[in-house]
Amino acid sequence: MYNKRFIIPGLVIFVLFVTFPLWFNAFSTASPVPKPELPPGGEKECVAPASEMRDRHMVLLNEWRDGVLRDGERDVITVGGKQYRKGLQMACMQCHTSKEKFCDTCHDYTSVNPFCWDCHLTPEEAALKKETH
Amino acid sequence: MKYAFSFLAVIALILIAWLGSQIPGMPYLFGIALPYLAMMIFLGGFVYRVVQWGKSPVPFSIQTTCGQGKSLDFIKHDRLEAPDTTAEVVARMFLEIVTFRSLFRNTKSELHDGPKITYESSKWLWLFAIIFHYSFLMVVIRHMRLFLDPAPFWIAWLEFGDGLFQVGAPTWYMTDIGLLAGCVLLFSRRLITRHVRFISLVNDYFPLVLIFAIAATGILMRYFLRTEIDIVNIKQLAVGLVTFSPVIGTEIGAIFYIHLFLVCVLLAYFPFSKLMHFAGVFMSPTRNMKNNTRAARHMNPWNPKIIPHSYGGYEDEFREFMVESGIPVEKELPPKKDEEKDEE
Ligand code: HEM
Numbered sequence: 001m002y003n004k005r006f007i008i009p010g011l012v013i014f015v016l017f018v019t020f021p022l023w024f025n026a027f028s029t030a031s032p033v034p035k036p037e038l039p040p041g042g043e044k045e046c047v048a049p050a051s052e053m054r055d056r057h058m059v060l061l062n063e064w065r066d067g068v069l070r071d072g073e074r075d076v077i078t079v080g081g082k083q084y085r086k087g088l089q090m091a092c093m094q095c096h097t098s099k100e101k102f103c104d105t106c107h108d109y110t111s112v113n114p115f116c117w118d119c120h121l122t123p124e125e126a127a128l129k130k131e132t133h
Numbered sequence: 134m135k136y137a138f139s140f141l142a143v144i145a146l147i148l149i150a151w152l153g154s155q156i157p158g159m160p161y162l163f164g165i166a167l168p169y170l171a172m173m174i175f176l177g178g179f180v181y182r183v184v185q186w187g188k189s190p191v192p193f194s195i196q197t198t199c200g201q202g203k204s205l206d207f208i209k210h211d212r213l214e215a216p217d218t219t220a221e222v223v224a225r226m227f228l229e230i231v232t233f234r235s236l237f238r239n240t241k242s243e244l245h246d247g248p249k250i251t252y253e254s255s256k257w258l259w260l261f262a263i264i265f266h267y268s269f270l271m272v273v274i275r276h277m278r279l280f281l282d283p284a285p286f287w288i289a290w291l292e293f294g295d296g297l298f299q300v301g302a303p304t305w306y307m308t309d310i311g312l313l314a315g316c317v318l319l320f321s322r323r324l325i326t327r328h329v330r331f332i333s334l335v336n337d338y339f340p341l342v343l344i345f346a347i348a349a350t351g352i353l354m355r356y357f358l359r360t361e362i363d364i365v366n367i368k369q370l371a372v373g374l375v376t377f378s379p380v381i382g383t384e385i386g387a388i389f390y391i392h393l394f395l396v397c398v399l400l401a402y403f404p405f406s407k408l409m410h411f412a413g414v415f416m417s418p419t420r421n422m423k424n425n426t427r428a429a430r431h432m433n434p435w436n437p438k439i440i441p442h443s444y445g446g447y448e449d450e451f452r453e454f455m456v457e458s459g460i461p462v463e464k465e466l467p468p469k470k471d472e473e474k475d476e477e
Contacts, residue, residue: 001187002434010415011180018176021280021375030372031283034365055359062302110364111284113292115299 034105039095047079047091058114061088088120097123136324139338143346143395150394151387163390164370165379171397178404179412186416194431196422199238203425215424222423230414233262261322265315268308269344271295272351275306279364279371301356309352316345336406343399350392361386 001007016023046053048060064086067073077084077091084091096102099122107114121129154163200214216222228234241255275291278284296304320341323333354362366382367389373379403409414420423429448455448462455462 001184002190003187007183007187007416011183014179014412015176021277024281024285025372025376028281028283030376033369051361054363055361058302059359106365109282109284110368111278111288111292112303112364113289114302115304 031109034109036103036105037096037098037101040097041095043095045080045082046095047077047084061092061116064088088116089123089126093123099123135333135335136320136338136342138335139342142339143342146343146395146398147346147350147391150391154387154390154394160381160385160390163394164381164385165374167397168374168393171400175400175403178401179409182404182409183412183416186413190434191418191422192433192435194422194426195418196424197419198424203428217423217425217428219423222421226415226420229420233259233266236262257318257322261315261318264311265319268311268315271308272306272312272348275308279368280375282368282372303355305356309348309355312348313345313352316341316348320345340399340402340406340408343395343402347392347395347399350388350395354386354388354392358386358388362389 048056053060068086074086077086093099099117106112150163153159196216198215200211201209202215203210203217210217212221213225213228216225225234236259237256239255239258240252243251243253245251271291275288275295278288278292281288292306295306295308298305298307320338323329323337323341361384363383363385367385370379370381370385445463448464452462452464452466456466
């Protein structure tokens with residue numbers, strides 16, 4: 001083979017690049033499997049079945065946001081006799097009270113950084129704000 | 134017909150993965166066995182092809198230049214276009230790889246009444262190629278969030294920049310549109326430009342259709358067909374694959390297996406296709422040689438090894454026979470010691 005001096009290091013770099021996830025994971029501590037905390041209040045029902053929420057909650061939240069903010073549809077949703085006001089803090093976080101123990105478990109694991117929190121406050125932050133005012 | 138065949142082939146692949154992954158037990162084939170196999174073919178085939186190229190001799194110094202080569206001091210040397218040192222070659226290669234300079238020079242020739250031929254700069258190929266390749270690169274790097282555990286912080290930066298417009302949830306990525314658009318534009322170029330269409334083969338159309346289908350299934354999975362797409366579950370499978378302990382937890386929707394199967398096909402097809410231009414751009418003698426033929430002699434590796442033979446050496450070798458047959462020599466034979474003694 002000609003130009004071994006360049007080709008062999010080039011190939012080595014290429015293989016290292018392609019197999020990068022192997023080395024990365026071998027030298028880092030695996031995160032625990034995300035276990036989002038179930039509502040501390042013991043609620044069992046959500047606005048949709050758990051599997052559907054798992055797959056589509058972001059789609060639902062986005063539809064709610066567009067409805068409320070752009071079309072003024074602040075209607076109340078009734079699911080299984082229970083009423084929910086459309087909103088992250090008004091509906092979801094009434095039961096799932098902790099962002100850190102619920103939302104963040106999966107989001108951190110999969111590097112999802114939703115921009116909900118650019119505007120919304122977590123219940124803890126909201127409580128803090130109330131104290132200072 | 135050549136492009137129609139590409140569509141048929143990709144549709145058949147989609148059907149295989151779609152129907153196949155519904156058979157009990159088959160998710161292990163599509164989710165674990167085939168990805169490993171495809172990766173081995175990709176790495177093995179890639180290295181094999183590069184080694185084959187490395188073994189091919191380059192008989193002539195055939196760099197392409199489009200500038201003044203190094204000459205006398207008062208003639209301005211174009212260091213990028215006619216690189217004379219390794220550093221200059223590296224600089225030219227680097228710019229070729231990150232900015233596609235050679236495509237930027239693309240021209241279009243047209244015949245007008247007269248007859249008159251005109252040449253005009255045509256940057257479309259460059260533009261489409263840039264959109265396509267950078268989108269692809271970005272998508273692949275962003276996918277590392279599924280394979281790296283814990284996901285490194287810089288992936289979040291890329292995701293933020295890519296989803297800067299914050300459209301929808303999950304947020305749309307610019308590179309998703311770029312990748313789809315890039316495939317469509319490059320494909321259309323092959324269909325619309327007549328002389329490019331004339332030289333296009335199935336293996337020019339097929340990769341574009343395949344990559345379009347990969348991007349389309351990825352986008353469908355992320356934004357539209359989210360049923361049974363639980364990213365935590367998928368990440369566990371992906372991390373399992375790269376730590377050699379794959380598991381398939383709960384059921385994953387067919388769209389994921391279609392996406393993954395098409396990627397496997399792309400990986401396995403890669404080393405035997407034009408996609409090897411990824412390595413080829415580095416291995417190309419027209420790009421990686423120096424334009425220094427006036428300063429250094431390029432030896433053809435085919436040349437037989439011929440050792441110079443001077444007349445003096447020739448006479449040394451054959452002097453005895455020359456003297457014997459009466460050919461004049463420059464240096465006489467040394468006098469023979471024992472003969473001299475006899476005569477005394
Ligand atoms: C050549 C390689 C690949 C290409 C070009 C590609 C392309 C895409 C595209 C364009 C998307 C849309 C969303 C985004 O851009 O993130 C996507 C999503 C996705 N891809 Fe791929 N993909 C590739 C390989 C893979 C592999 C190997 C896996 C296996 C784990 C995978 C799993 C996924 C998943 C799970 C999603 C949905 C992400 C989400 O919902 O956030 N892809 N893909």
